[in-house]
Amino acid sequence: MWKCPxxxxxxxxxxxxxxxxxxxxxxxxxxxxxxxxxQPLLHQVRSTIRTALSDAQERISWSMPxxxxxxxxxxxxxxxxxxxxxxxxxxxxxxxxxxxxxxTSKGAIQLPxxxxxPLLLIAEIAxxxxxxxxxx
Numbered sequence: 001m002w003k004c005p006x007x008x009x010x011x012x013x014x015x016x017x018x019x020x021x022x023x024x025x026x027x028x029x030x031x032x033x034x035x036x037x038x039q040p041l042l043h044q045v046r047s048t049i050r051t052a053l054s055d056a057q058e059r060i061s062w063s064m065p066x067x068x069x070x071x072x073x074x075x076x077x078x079x080x081x082x083x084x085x086x087x088x089x090x091x092x093x094x095x096x097x098x099x100x101x102x103x104t105s106k107g108a109i110q111l112p113x114x115x116x117x118p119l120l121l122i123a124e125i126a127x128x129x130x131x132x133x134x135x136x
Contacts (some may be wrong), residue, residue: 017079023063030065034078044117045076045083052123053130073129082110083117087125090134095125 001010007020024030031042042065049067050058053074056067064077064086075086082103089107092099098121103110109125111117128134 024060026060027058027065030060038078038083038113041083041113041117042076042078044119045085045122048117048119048122049074049076049126052126056130067126069130071133074126079110082112085109085111085122085125087129088134090132091125091129094128094134095121 001012002014002016003010004016004018004020007018009018009020011018024033027046031039031046034042046058046065050056053067053069056069056073059066059068061068061072062075064075066075067073074088074091075084077084077086086108092104092107092109096104099109101115102112
């Protein structure tokens with residue numbers, strides 16, 4: 001077990017990524033807590049998803065910005081080297097052919113900071129999750 005020196009939480013993995021402290025109450029607070037260099041990228045992802053899912057509510061769930069309409073639809077989060085997009089495993093499978101340049105895992109897509117954000121693809125994934133009711 002590894003114990004975070006900042007917050008004291010224990011994890012199976014050493015240096016486990018997590019959010020220390022009190023979770024943010026709003027997406028604005030979440031973004032403002034991130035490094036200045038990452039905030040514009042998070043605003044772009046937020047704006048893209050907000051436009052694609054105009055009927056969805058914004059909220060924080062699992063300490064991440066989340067879009068919700070009767071269920072969680074999609075989440076995103078900032079990490080050291082990437083933005084994590086969490087549309088669920090069916091979406092990752094459905095869009096697999098268009099995600100070959102990104103690291104993916106069950107239900108997650110890593111969008112590295114050094115690459116341009118695929119905003120049109122993010123919008124398509126968000127809409128697909130909503131329209132097919134493949135909510136995360």
